[in-house]
């Protein structure tokens with residue numbers, strides 16, 4: 096497998112052969128990866144793949160059955176008090192008192208850390224300024240989410256773990272949050288990001304581990320994953336007459352072929368585009384609604400993952 100180790104900047108998170116079972120059912124089955132200092136490392140995968148279990152082991156919130164984890168040189172379980180000084184984590188909803196106001200939560204969490212950020216500009220960036228006196232229980236889902244992001248960052252952590260960073264945020268808030276994460280990266284903070292949003296992963300992540308059925312099935316840069324799965328370019332069209340399958344399969348640099356409702360979608364490269372245009376011209380076939388687009392992580396995700404959440408929760 097390509098690229099499982101961190102960059103030359105040195106690993107700040109190391110996960111080796113992590114295993115975790117619940118009630119005899121293995122949900123993390125030998126996961127390994129390392130994250131370089133200052134890197135944004137994404138974890139992607141279908142529902143139930145083992146992503147949250149993995150990051151919660153990194154945070155020291157779950158105890159692995161086997162494997163070795165080091166975060167800034169610390170064992171997340173044995174060195175948990177020291178870990179909380181270098182690692183910020185997005186909280187789950189239930190961890191905040193409903194009566195706490197946004198301002199009180201920010202001040203309280205800032206007081207836990209030796210070098211907290213000034214919470215006012217952070218609240219401003221996250222669109223929380225108008226909600227400072229609102230109690231937690233009265234916030235909308237998206238506003239709670241923004242508060243959790245603020246609380247993850249307020250301690251000025253060296254490493255931050257964000258599980259479903261922008262789930263529940265409206266498109267504007269999502270984009271503002273992405274800009275905030277990019278600013279944090281500029282300051283050298285390492286980010287471990289679990290997400291279901293391909294656009295988010297493609298924009299923010301330096302590298303991505305695809306997890307499926309408790310294993311890392313691919314680990315690469317977003318571009319590397321896309322190219323591996325579908326090629327760099329997607330060509331789709333509806334031909335005016337049937338095309339010969341063998342001729343299609345022989346197109347240069349072809350990575351994938353799909354047929355749906357009379358429409359053909361090819362994954363490949365610029366070379367494939369030129370060849371398919373020549374092929375159509377040779378046979379005097381017209382390509383209706385011809386579209387040539389860059390391949391996306393969505394295409395790669397569908398190609399590289401297989402499971403649905405078919406397991407029963409216990």
Ligand SMILES: Nc1ncnc2c1ncn2[C@@H]1O[C@H](COP(=O)(O)OP(=O)(O)OP(=O)(O)O)[C@@H](O)[C@H]1O
Pocket residue numbers: 117118122140141142143144145146147148149406407408409
């Ligand atoms: N405390 C627990 N006890 C029993 N089973 C659990 C527990 N936590 C998680 N699981 C199960 O382990 C599997 C992996 O869960 P996990 O939350 O790590 O997946 P995930 O990849 O984060 O999924 P999602 O994308 O849906 O959040 C799931 O089938 C889940 O039901």
